[in-house]
Amino acid sequence: MDKTRVNERIRAREVLVIDEDGTKLGVMPTYKALELARDKGLDLVEVSPNANPPVCRIMDFGKYKYQMQKKMHEAKKKQKTVEVKTVKVRPKTDEHDMQVRIKQVRRFIEKGDKVKAVVMFRGREQAHLEIGEAQLMKIYEAVKDIAEMERKPKKEGRDMIMILAPKKK
Secondary structure: OOOOOEHHHOOOOEEEEEOOOOOEEEEEEHHHHHHHHHHOOOEEEEEEOOOOOOEEEEEOHHHHHHHHHHHHHHHHHHOOOOOEEEEEEOOOOOHHHHHHHHHHHHHHHHOOOEEEEEEEOOHHHHHOHHHHHHHHHHHHHHHOOOEEEEEEEEEEOOEEEEEEEEOOO
């Protein structure tokens, strides 16, 4: 899980050592850096393994791990996940039902989610794709003040799909 190398796990022969208060101690053999860390009662933590030589810091690893965990938790809290909500209609969907679906789309977009509008075709309905496209365009026209079309209506299998996303502010 955790890829950070500590103490004996550091494989490099030489490392650039940084003290606990941030001062560079210079490049030294790993065993000397380890001794230095042990004398202070701390750990030698590899903070930049890809550098040449790798950069190691003398610090309390438990405290470092805890702070990293806190940072990750904060980042996760601020993150907004965008869901893709699906609204399905048929070519013969009546006016009132379309208004209900349009209200749903509007509510989803105002909440910040993307909407996948789907027209499902059955049997002979597939010969009249223009009716399905008209249904999708009716949805788009009703919400174009708050939404933008991310993907134009396109036939996929038995369905015609259009994706709407909230407008950028």
